[in-house]
Amino acid sequence: MANRTRDPAQIRRGSGVTMAEVGRLAGVSQVTVSRALSSPSKVSPETLQRIQDAIARTGFVPNAVAGALASSKSNLIAALVPSVTNIVYSSMLHAFSDIMWEHGYQIMLSETGFDLDREEKAIATHLSRRPDAILLTGVRHSAGARRMLLNAGIPVVEIWDISDTPIDCCVGFSHVDAGHAAADFAFNAGYRIAATITAGDERAVRRRDAFLARFAKRGGSIAGGIDYTTSATLGLGRQALSSLLDRGLQPGTLLFCSSDQFAQGVLIEAQARGLKVPQDVAVIGFGDQEFAALMEPALTSIRIDRQVLGQVAARALVERFAASTDLQAVHDVGFELVPRSST
């Protein structure tokens, strides 16, 4: 408001110009201006020209809020991710918003920090803006959240996990399968002792549990592990290896990390201590971030194609906007264990 009035002498603000004023200048009615913008072919070339001139002269910017209210179409997508600073989510978001942008949609973003209550609050706030669809991370949500989402009657896509009972549709992979795959790989590669480093993330915990169950079932032994309640960082990875060594980690133990960040820390701490990887300690990361292949030694990791994940999620929504029947509810994008020199 301060800005609206701080320079009263200047020309009328662009944001204050309406279709009605543009119409007045162009000698047509307000509806014709609306048509010129949404379906120019329905307006005569001469009229169109006059309207475009008037728009340029006034610096008119259409008011999408009024448009959304009148048409019940906001062209806005709500996206809730645990964290934007985690490349794993931000790169998915990047791919997702790229496609949505091409289709004329914009993104309203919130971070939920792996917290279901925060997620519920964010969902309520976002739904009040009447987005055309909503993207959520994970398939676990509070009861209140589920109810609101169902009530909203808009497409909902849940990502990074799969479920037989998605709210609407989900795009992701099985974290249990990923844990099993890591255990099988480790056992087959000859490792018989394993430990874990896990972040405070429900999906990471599920991978860890699946890994441990399978590794033990195959006959391997478990040397314990370290659980953090926070996000994974390189520093915590270094610290985790130190702690494990203090506890007397046996040479040749394999570390299953819930994130490449942890694994990178382990690699660097090992290097600093003169430990050989994978002879003294072997490492499996998760996420296959860019640096994984480029570390020395290169990091064995579980690769999720985050770009594809974001794209499939976007396409699922676009499909839902267009079609009306028989839409695929579960999209499993899978994962791939990439063996490298750290194991």
Next chain:
Amino acid sequence: MANRTRDPAQIRRGSGVTMAEVGRLAGVSQVTVSRALSSPSKVSPETLQRIQDAIARTGFVPNAVAGALASSKSNLIAALVPSVTNIVYSSMLHAFSDIMWEHGYQIMLSETGFDLDREEKAIATHLSRRPDAILLTGVRHSAGARRMLLNAGIPVVEIWDISDTPIDCCVGFSHVDAGHAAADFAFNAGYRIAATITAGDERAVRRRDAFLARFAKRGGSIAGGIDYTTSATLGLGRQALSSLLDRGLQPGTLLFCSSDQFAQGVLIEAQARGLKVPQDVAVIGFGDQEFAALMEPALTSIRIDRQVLGQVAARALVERFAASTDLQAVHDVGFELVPRSST
């Protein structure tokens, strides 16, 4: 629309419930419902209770689009950053949106990819949603963008750079000073030959130019450099060192990298080739990302407090919403060269 009608038997959708319907159920008028939500103290306790019951029963979610149209207040902030996958911007965004969220604002996000045309398009689209303020990265914008922003009459905060002539206000630091600081540090540390690795980012180029000018002025010699037109990655950093070595890089050369990503690649490539850092090649990064201090050897870098930057930007906006006069236009958050073992 498909979703709206796919289950006609079920109860009325929450998103379709209006204040008028809630009022009818509670035996009051629509305005009273509005008051119960925005200023509950102005409604009698009994009425309030009946309204709250009706809201719970219907699953009413207020329509913020209608509210925004009626009040000319959207509680939405547009944020345009070059890239969300770059931690440098995402961590700033995280700090920024945290504070804005606390103040009741939500974020509409777009990526501009260091492209002024894309930025202009994104600005137009965002302004049509009538955000209460807009955050931009950098102080260079297209002429059209500047015009629209001025016309919009809302607070504008430009970040990551400073300028004597911001559109409204800016929060950042001097990239020229940062380049000079790196050159002075390198020269004082005894380095006499320098090369650069630079990403396709106007601000990085300005740092490089300032670095080279100052280093040459002090009497150092320049061994050329490598310029990319894309974003910095670890892989390109490895590749850049290879290229420079192929060209016959002299031992003891200092590499000024426009990003820690490049510097990390240089470190890893040097390690893979058995080169000693800093004896054979010394490295200065930029950004002081988490891994910088934790690499072996630890990376000398230029630190920007991205969290503070985001917070100062948020506070500048909050101030602008409240106050109306004498607001600080330029906020220099500075930078700090952090010497470590890579130099």
Next chain:
DNA sequence: GTGAAAGCGCTAACAC
């Protein structure tokens, strides 16, 4: 090809 009228669901102003 163009316009007039109605209304989207709220908030703001003013009455009572």
Next chain:
DNA sequence: GTGTTAGCGCTTTCAC
């Protein structure tokens, strides 16, 4: 403390 009225700036529908 509560209600009535009048918009906000568009899109939709129906006339012509």
